[in-house]
Amino acid sequence: MNAIASIEQREKLVIVGNGMVGHHCVEQLIERGALARFEVRVFGEERQRAYDRVHLSEYFTGSDAEALALGDAGLYAAQGVALHLGEAVLEVDRERREVVTAQGRYAYDRLILATGSYPFVPPIQGSEGAARLVYRTLDDLDAIRAAAATARRGVVVGGGLLGLEAANALKSLGLEAHVVEFAPRLMPVQLDGEGGAALRARIEALGVGVHLARVTQAIVAGEEYRYRMNFDGGEYLETDLIVFSAGIRPQDALARACGLEVAARGGVVIDGECRSSDPRIHAIGECASWNGSVFGLVAPGYGMARNLAAALAGQEAAAFAGADMSTKLKLLGVDVGSIGDAHGATPGARSYRFIDEAGSSYRRLVLDASGKRVIGAVLVGDNSYYDTLLQYVQNGIAVPADPAALILPQSTGAPSLGADALPDSATICSCHNVSKGAVCAAIDSGCGDLAAVKSCTRAATGCGGCAALLKQVFEHELSARGVSVDKSLCEHFAHTRQELYALVRVEGIRDFDTLLARHGKGHVGCALCKPTVGSILASCWNQPIMDPALVPLQDTNDTFMANMQKNGTYSVVPRIPGGEITPDKLIVIGQVAKKYDLYTKITGGQRIDLFGAQLHELPLIWEELIAAGFETGHAYGKSTRTVKSCVGSTWCRYGVQDSVKMALLLEDRYKGLRSPHKLKFAVSGCTRECAEAQSKDIGVIATEKGWNLYVCGNGGMRPRHAELFATDLDDATLVRLIDRVLMFYIRTADKLQRTSVWRESLEGGLDYLKQVIIDDSLGLGAELEAQMQHVVDRYECEWANALKDPEKLKRFRTFVNDRRADPDVHFVRERGQRRPIGAAELHLIPTTEEVL
Amino acid sequence: MSLSNAVVKSPVAWTPVCAASDLVACSGVVVWHAGAQVALFHVPGAPTELYAVDNRDPRSGANVIGRGLIASVHGELVVAAPLYKQHFRLRDGRCLEDDGQVLRVWAARVVEGRVELQS
Numbered sequence: 001m002n003a004i005a006s007i008e009q010r011e012k013l014v015i016v017g018n019g020m021v022g023h024h025c026v027e028q029l030i031e032r033g034a035l036a037r038f039e040v041r042v043f044g045e046e047r048q049r050a051y052d053r054v055h056l057s058e059y060f061t062g063s064d065a066e067a068l069a070l071g072d073a074g075l076y077a078a079q080g081v082a083l084h085l086g087e088a089v090l091e092v093d094r095e096r097r098e099v100v101t102a103q104g105r106y107a108y109d110r111l112i113l114a115t116g117s118y119p120f121v122p123p124i125q126g127s128e129g130a131a132r133l134v135y136r137t138l139d140d141l142d143a144i145r146a147a148a149a150t151a152r153r154g155v156v157v158g159g160g161l162l163g164l165e166a167a168n169a170l171k172s173l174g175l176e177a178h179v180v181e182f183a184p185r186l187m188p189v190q191l192d193g194e195g196g197a198a199l200r201a202r203i204e205a206l207g208v209g210v211h212l213a214r215v216t217q218a219i220v221a222g223e224e225y226r227y228r229m230n231f232d233g234g235e236y237l238e239t240d241l242i243v244f245s246a247g248i249r250p251q252d253a254l255a256r257a258c259g260l261e262v263a264a265r266g267g268v269v270i271d272g273e274c275r276s277s278d279p280r281i282h283a284i285g286e287c288a289s290w291n292g293s294v295f296g297l298v299a300p301g302y303g304m305a306r307n308l309a310a311a312l313a314g315q316e317a318a319a320f321a322g323a324d325m326s327t328k329l330k331l332l333g334v335d336v337g338s339i340g341d342a343h344g345a346t347p348g349a350r351s352y353r354f355i356d357e358a359g360s361s362y363r364r365l366v367l368d369a370s371g372k373r374v375i376g377a378v379l380v381g382d383n384s385y386y387d388t389l390l391q392y393v394q395n396g397i398a399v400p401a402d403p404a405a406l407i408l409p410q411s412t413g414a415p416s417l418g419a420d421a422l423p424d425s426a427t428i429c430s431c432h433n434v435s436k437g438a439v440c441a442a443i444d445s446g447c448g449d450l451a452a453v454k455s456c457t458r459a460a461t462g463c464g465g466c467a468a469l470l471k472q473v474f475e476h477e478l479s480a481r482g483v484s485v486d487k488s489l490c491e492h493f494a495h496t497r498q499e500l501y502a503l504v505r506v507e508g509i510r511d512f513d514t515l516l517a518r519h520g521k522g523h524v525g526c527a528l529c530k531p532t533v534g535s536i537l538a539s540c541w542n543q544p545i546m547d548p549a550l551v552p553l554q555d556t557n558d559t560f561m562a563n564m565q566k567n568g569t570y571s572v573v574p575r576i577p578g579g580e581i582t583p584d585k586l587i588v589i590g591q592v593a594k595k596y597d598l599y600t601k602i603t604g605g606q607r608i609d610l611f612g613a614q615l616h617e618l619p620l621i622w623e624e625l626i627a628a629g630f631e632t633g634h635a636y637g638k639s640t641r642t643v644k645s646c647v648g649s650t651w652c653r654y655g656v657q658d659s660v661k662m663a664l665l666l667e668d669r670y671k672g673l674r675s676p677h678k679l680k681f682a683v684s685g686c687t688r689e690c691a692e693a694q695s696k697d698i699g700v701i702a703t704e705k706g707w708n709l710y711v712c713g714n715g716g717m718r719p720r721h722a723e724l725f726a727t728d729l730d731d732a733t734l735v736r737l738i739d740r741v742l743m744f745y746i747r748t749a750d751k752l753q754r755t756s757v758w759r760e761s762l763e764g765g766l767d768y769l770k771q772v773i774i775d776d777s778l779g780l781g782a783e784l785e786a787q788m789q790h791v792v793d794r795y796e797c798e799w800a801n802a803l804k805d806p807e808k809l810k811r812f813r814t815f816v817n818d819r820r821a822d823p824d825v826h827f828v829r830e831r832g833q834r835r836p837i838g839a840a841e842l843h844l845i846p847t848t849e850e851v852l
Numbered sequence: 853m854s855l856s857n858a859v860v861k862s863p864v865a866w867t868p869v870c871a872a873s874d875l876v877a878c879s880g881v882v883v884w885h886a887g888a889q890v891a892l893f894h895v896p897g898a899p900t901e902l903y904a905v906d907n908r909d910p911r912s913g914a915n916v917i918g919r920g921l922i923a924s925v926h927g928e929l930v931v932a933a934p935l936y937k938q939h940f941r942l943r944d945g946r947c948l949e950d951d952g953q954v955l956r957v958w959a960a961r962v963v964e965g966r967v968e969l970q971s
Binding site (some may be wrong): 555810813 | 868870875876877878879881882883884885889895897898908912913914915916919920921922923924925926927932934935937939944
């Protein structure tokens with residue numbers, strides 16, 4: 001018989017708290033088969049299911065609550081785990097072994113407290129409402145956002161890790177941000193004096209006010225702003241809102257009320273098995289105190305959850321034995337790293353320091369008394385040293401002859417330990433405790449790409465800090481196994497799209513046959529290489545796609561410059577730049593649609609789609625549209641589609657710039673640009689973002705001073721928010737940056753790769769893209785702009801071009817030897833328009849059957 | 853059973869369908885031929901330069917094959933159906949992805965500037 005006990009025999013396990021650690025515990029219980037022993041019930045005080053608090057600030061820069069949510073929404077239900085959200089546990093009745101909520105009482109055999117922590121708000125007179133905000137939950141963030149709507153300046157009390165995150169959040173909401181810290185330096189726990197000074201210089205350079213060694217004594221009404229914070233010593237600072245981020249306290253109220261042992265500094269006292277003073281009750285994560293310490297990071301919490309789940313599943317479980325508090329973060333865009341004994345507190349410890357006051361960078365390397373082992377490090381300004389230093393600390397690797405080399409600037413970048421130098425036991429991902437050996441095992445078991453390794457081992461799916469290291473290890477292990485990835489485009493070209501692009505550019509190749517003869521095999525090409533090369537040629541030279549040499553390259557829809565629908569008819573989309581259209585033009589569209597009996601629908605890109613045209617009708621339809629001043633909308637191409645816009649400052653009471661005018665400028669400039677995939681743009685006239693620019697490849701949002709540029713977003717199957725790329729740009733700079741981004745994308749993207757996937761594949765990420773585009777680190781800027789200008793100058797409406805040439809029009813015949821329409825195309829009328837007849841509605845005898 | 857549809861019932865008869873100048877190099881056009889829709893593909897330089905296959909796509913039921921992209925797959929000339937992208941061999945109409953789909957084929961030739969099909 002198998003080991004699954006019947007439901008009646010299962011013990012009742014209640015988990016209080018559905019935060020990151022509580023959720024991880026559930027996942028681990030499921031994974032380890034503990035549901036065979038326990039009937040699990042989870043209570044969450046918040047309305048949302050577990051979400052990623054580490055990346056909370058992304059809630060303001062794009063992610064919504066669902067994007068931050070952890071795991072599949074249906075996981076608990078599918079596994080039979082009862083989840084009570086928005087239902088706080090009010091009391092633990094240890095005598096009757098029940099938890100009590102407002103809804104009822106629930107029995108337990110085992111209880112796990114994963115209640116987390118709460119933000120500490122020092123008692124300050126006058127601290128209430130918008131002067132008493134905190135930064136911990138999604139509800140807190142909603143409150144901050146609401147307060148920020150009418151605010152100009154915001155202050156964060158607390159200059160630690162979370163405080164600087166909160167300051168970043170205020171900044172991203174468009175506020176002037178200030179940080180007030182009680183200690184004489186920023187991040188006092190992780191950084192030493194010099195490190196704090198370097199961080200301060202960098203953060204002040206970003207326009208964030210830093211006020212150190214200040215104690216707020218009272219909050220009173222302000223004169224220029226809503227509140228005034230009075231500091232000891234007589235100074236003051238005025239602000240419209242105040243966020244407290246002065247540390248966390250373990251949420252141990254339930255434990256205190258039911259008489260569990262609680263540590264002097266708070267937290268449910270636990271042993272190595274995460275057991276409280278009541279052996280039926282466990283505590284994990286930030287609500288627990290082990291050996292007098294509370295661990296405010298996610299990795300130790302995950303470690304506790306993992307160990308406890310293993311023990312409950314009856315597996316061999318390691319005892320919790322403290323945790324590495326090393327952290328690597330990007331705060332306000334500034335790299336900060338702290339490893340091990342950052343303060344050199346170990347007796348006999350000796351340090352090497354590198355201080356760059358000009359560039360505000362700082363690095364400290366702490367060695368033990370023997371001078372042979374690295375025991376700690378501090379990094380400000382450049383975290384590329386972090387992974388290697390962490391490996392030295394965690395794996396006790398002997399330092400090189402000159403230890404200072406580990407932190408000194410090098411022309412070739414930060415010293416790298418090399419994936420092969422790491423022992424199999426080396427921890428790659430500390431959130432999920434994945435070793436190098438586990439990564440290798442995953443590769444050996446058939447994980448052929450990085451995504452497979454991630455989903456198999458879960459490495460790099462926690463805080464994500466180890467992603468670069470994981471990639472290195474993965475690639476090293478693959479090449480060590482003699483695996484090379486074939487990047488050939490197809491059987492005709494042993495090149496990548498990027499290589500073909502370079503060949504076309506450098507050799508000035510203008511047709512497929514020349515490229516195939518010089519660099520390929522065969523003489524026809526295929527459905528992979530022909531459209532790819534067609535797109536490259538169009539991106540480079542922008543010749544009319546109906547030219548005889550280019551026609552055979554085009555994919556289905558480009559061939560006839562219309563979108564083929566399921567019954568072989570086409571839809572037609574005239575360009576309506578920025579979604580702005582005169583009544584006269586609107587009437588023409590209506591007249592054309594009526595004349596050819598076209599089904600008419602408004603698109604998501606603010607234009608009008610006309611469906612049901614047969615091949616031979618396309619030139620007739622376009623003749624009329626072009627006569628009325630329309631141009632092709634390129635709805636059929638991997639090319640610029642639309643520039644969506646809101647009505648902007650001309651009509652809207654909130655608008656701060658003329659978004660329609662900018663949309664027209666952009667659409668006019670980039671119309672006809674062909675690229676690896678379709679391109680969508682949008683321009684919003686204010687921060688309310690009615691044009692939804694943050695879901696576009698290129699998004700532009702008006703500010704008081706100009707325009708903010710967002711790049712590489714998309715909707716569709718896998719939506720991705722665009723990322724803020726540059727702020728407060730004038731018109732000319734905006735266009736210049738877009739020129740560069742798009743041409744760099746066209747130059748370096750893979751075939752049919754949208755900007756979002758391209759951006760995610762860029763090594764170095766958004767920062768690298770900024771360096772190339774804004775700082776011109778590759779010296780490509782002028783070239784990219786010139787290439788874009790060439791495409792812009794060569795623009796011609798390809799439908800107008802085709803209509804001028806009888807030879808090109810010859811192809812737009814349903815039958816080249818007969819004037820009839822396709823007799824097999826049938827429509828029915830529905831809601832006042834026609835639509836293709838469904839197969840089930842068609843009762844005709846197929847004419848071809850009798851032949852066979 | 854032969855899957856080639858060169859099921860010749862009567863002595864070889866060639867019917868002119870259109871002018872050679874109606875063809876488009878490396879692409880397709882469609883003719884109306886005795887109640888059938890026939891897609892003609894002209895591939896200059898190939899061992900056979902002219903192919904004639906049924907215009908009806910068995911998967912979608914739409915008459916679209918003549919608007920497909922010509923490709924070479926492992927040395928075989930094929931046409932990619934425009935809607936669902938399955939490939940049909942031009943010489944015998946067989947689908948590379950699905951044995952159940954076959955296009956009827958006609959023998960075709962160009963004589964004195966006219967395209968002729970065998971009926």
